[in-house]
Amino acid sequence: MIELSHIDRHFQVGDQLVKALDDVTLHIGAGEYVSIMGPSGSGKSTLLNLIGLLDRPTAGRYRLEGTDVTALSDVEQARVRNSQIGFVFQMFHLVPRLTAAENVELPLLLAGMAAEERRPRVDAALEALGMADRAHHKPEQLSGGQRQRVAIARATITEPRVLLADEPTGNLDHKSGGDVIAILEGLVDAGITLIMVTHDPAMGGRARRQLKMMDGRLASDETGGPDDTA
Amino acid sequence: MTLHSADVARFSWRALIGYPARTLLMLVAMAIGVGSVVVLTALGEGARGYVTGEFASLGTNLVVVLPGRSETAGVNPGAMFGETPRDLTLDDALALTRSGRVRRVAPLNVGSVSVSYGPRSRDVVMLGSTAEMLPVRHWTMAQGSFLRVSDIDRALPVAVLGQTVRDELFGAERALGEWLRIGDRRFRVIGILESQGRSIGVDTDETIIIPVAAAQQLLNTRSLFRILVEARSREDIEPVRDFVEATIAERHQGEKDVTVVTQDAVLSTFDDILGALTLAVGGIAAISLAVAGILIMNVMLVAVSERTAEIGLLKAIGATPRQILLLILAEASLLSLLGALLGLAVGQASAFGLRLALPILPAYPPNWVIAVVVAIAMVTGVVFSLLPARNAARLDPVLALSRR
Numbered sequence: 001m002i003e004l005s006h007i008d009r010h011f012q013v014g015d016q017l018v019k020a021l022d023d024v025t026l027h028i029g030a031g032e033y034v035s036i037m038g039p040s041g042s043g044k045s046t047l048l049n050l051i052g053l054l055d056r057p058t059a060g061r062y063r064l065e066g067t068d069v070t071a072l073s074d075v076e077q078a079r080v081r082n083s084q085i086g087f088v089f090q091m092f093h094l095v096p097r098l099t100a101a102e103n104v105e106l107p108l109l110l111a112g113m114a115a116e117e118r119r120p121r122v123d124a125a126l127e128a129l130g131m132a133d134r135a136h137h138k139p140e141q142l143s144g145g146q147r148q149r150v151a152i153a154r155a156t157i158t159e160p161r162v163l164l165a166d167e168p169t170g171n172l173d174h175k176s177g178g179d180v181i182a183i184l185e186g187l188v189d190a191g192i193t194l195i196m197v198t199h200d201p202a203m204g205g206r207a208r209r210q211l212k213m214m215d216g217r218l219a220s221d222e223t224g225g226p227d228d229t230a
Numbered sequence: 231m232t233l234h235s236a237d238v239a240r241f242s243w244r245a246l247i248g249y250p251a252r253t254l255l256m257l258v259a260m261a262i263g264v265g266s267v268v269v270l271t272a273l274g275e276g277a278r279g280y281v282t283g284e285f286a287s288l289g290t291n292l293v294v295v296l297p298g299r300s301e302t303a304g305v306n307p308g309a310m311f312g313e314t315p316r317d318l319t320l321d322d323a324l325a326l327t328r329s330g331r332v333r334r335v336a337p338l339n340v341g342s343v344s345v346s347y348g349p350r351s352r353d354v355v356m357l358g359s360t361a362e363m364l365p366v367r368h369w370t371m372a373q374g375s376f377l378r379v380s381d382i383d384r385a386l387p388v389a390v391l392g393q394t395v396r397d398e399l400f401g402a403e404r405a406l407g408e409w410l411r412i413g414d415r416r417f418r419v420i421g422i423l424e425s426q427g428r429s430i431g432v433d434t435d436e437t438i439i440i441p442v443a444a445a446q447q448l449l450n451t452r453s454l455f456r457i458l459v460e461a462r463s464r465e466d467i468e469p470v471r472d473f474v475e476a477t478i479a480e481r482h483q484g485e486k487d488v489t490v491v492t493q494d495a496v497l498s499t500f501d502d503i504l505g506a507l508t509l510a511v512g513g514i515a516a517i518s519l520a521v522a523g524i525l526i527m528n529v530m531l532v533a534v535s536e537r538t539a540e541i542g543l544l545k546a547i548g549a550t551p552r553q554i555l556l557l558i559l560a561e562a563s564l565l566s567l568l569g570a571l572l573g574l575a576v577g578q579a580s581a582f583g584l585r586l587a588l589p590i591l592p593a594y595p596p597n598w599v600i601a602v603v604v605a606i607a608m609v610t611g612v613v614f615s616l617l618p619a620r621n622a623a624r625l626d627p628v629l630a631l632s633r634r
């Protein structure tokens with residue numbers, strides 16, 4: 001469902017050309033569980049942002065579910081992000097003045113869904129992540145793990161096909177990081193396509209398919225099993 | 231992907247209460263701007279209302295004849311520079327009654343005299359006039375009667391007193407029918423004027439009114455200070471003015487040596503001046519709105535940069551540039567509206583305080599000013615937020631999200 005062909009993403013920094021992505025060709029099927037690892041600066045986030053339509057490639061073609069999304073307008077891309085892609089960030093990126101429920105509600109609100117229709121879906125999403133009793137708490141009143149669960153609820157509220165996670169456990173302790181991974185893997189079991197950037201080899205190793213990046217290129221693409229992480 | 235307006239309003243509202251210091255600052259700036267426009271125009275309108283009210287209390291449809299040909303004559307017409315104008319006489323006044331458009335003519339002499347009753351004596355303003363003066367000036371009597379209708383040149387020894395004069399000369403005693411002295415002459419008190427409140431020029435409470443012929447004898451003059459001519463209607467004012475000028479010129483061997491002032495002209499001049507003043511003052515106050523606008527722009531720019539990550543997040547979860555623009559502008563509009571409403575409340579309260587402190591001043595802000603100032607506040611808020619909102623809408627989500 002995700003087809004990247006010969007993708008370049010170059011940045012001009014002063015008189016230097018930074019090749020954040022260099023001729024990346026990658027196919028990811030529906031329902032896959034993919035981890036992306038690699039040293040800092042190797043282009044992992046750039047790749048994820050590109051897949052998530054937050055960024056446009058300098059060259060190459062990107063087809064999502066058969067449509068060439070690089071040709072879409074800003075508004076059309078926003079619509080695709082809203083309905084087909086969910087993001088989970090290392091920094092959570094919850095709106096601090098809104099409650100957990102209001103944060104989860106945002107994608108539906110932007111989609112123009114009526115308030116009465118949104119409420120039961122938000123309640124169900126929070127319930128599913130064990131956050132029902134925190135629905136009216138502000139982010140500052142929640143622990144890191146709880147915040148990330150709210151962020152996951154927000155990312156999945158529009159029932160997207162693809163979930164993109166950029167170091168989702170990077171700001172969490174081992175225990176709550178494990179909880180978050182378990183939640184994400186539960187979503188994979190339910191059929192979502194999960195692409196997760198991580199520095200932690202143990203976590204990356206859990207994914208069925210493991211990509212390694214180096215200097216903007218795909219260095220390896222291995223399909224293993226979760227079994228080899230003990 | 232159309233946002234519901236209730237959602238937009240709620241989101242903006244949450245943003246406002248989420249940053250109370252910033253919101254309060256902008257509200258105050260807006261409120262000061264709007265409030266000062268409201269209170270200053272109220273003040274200007276009050277002054278205008280006061281002056282027009284005062285003029286109206288002088289009489290209706292008045293045409294005033296002054297000796298001397300000067301727009302500003304009246305202080306001391308006998309001593310105009312250069313030429314000595316011909317006197318205005320009682321005969322002139324009589325001649326002015328001969329028009330169907332003229333309802334009443336009241337000649338007027340004014341002088342300062344010493345009045346005494348028994349041992350008590352007092353300096354007062356003496357008015358010499360005729361029976362017509364009462365209706366021309368809309369005066370009313372408290373006791374007795376005003377000057378009776380009689381030949382204009384009969385110096386009857388009768389006097390009408392103002393309230394203060396009566397009190398000071400007679401105290402608790404009965405004044406009607408008593409004889410008092412003005413100079414070396416004796417006058418019988420035939421009436422007491424009702425207190426008229428203050429009116430431009432004369433405080434009737436401080437005056438004594440006697441027949442014009444008697445006043446001329448006391449002042450030893452044959453010339454009048456003024457002739458007040460009352461036209462039958464508003465439409466008659468201009469014809470009466472022409473009639474007065476023609477009649478006096480004819481009687482003064484073709485010399486146009488009097489100044490004829492219509493109350494309308496004076497009134498509309500004052501009206502114009504004070505109206506312009508109100509606009510000017512309101513305009514200056516409106517500049518503070520522009521200042522508020524610039525403040526709004528700065529604060530919104532800061533708000534956008536403070537909320538870079540939030541805007542990036544909104545984009546990541548599917549907000550279009552237009553939706554971002556809409557949200558920021560809605561926030562600014564809401565802020566402007568609240569600021570304007572607060573300013574209106576402050577302005578109206580100040581105007582109310584002004585009316586309490588100065589009851590003679592009808593200090594009400596005009597309705598159109600209220601409408602305009604709210605509109606200006608809203609437009610200012612939105613216009614000055616366009617730049618910050620566009621910055622937000624154009625924000626690169628990747629950069630916005632990676633900032634810490």
Ligand SMILES: Nc1ncnc2c1ncn2[C@@H]1O[C@H](COP(=O)(O)OP(=O)(O)OP(=O)(O)O)[C@@H](O)[C@H]1O
Binds near residue numbers: 046047
């Ligand atoms: N907006 C930008 N302008 C210039 N250079 C950029 C920009 N964004 C990324 N880069 C460069 O592109 C390269 C890849 O960056 P990227 O953020 O994708 O790395 P990463 O693999 O996610 O690293 P990390 O593990 O530290 O998050 C880096 O060299 C980075 O400096």
Ligand SMILES: [Mg+2]
Binds near residue numbers: 044045046
């Ligand atoms: Mg990264």
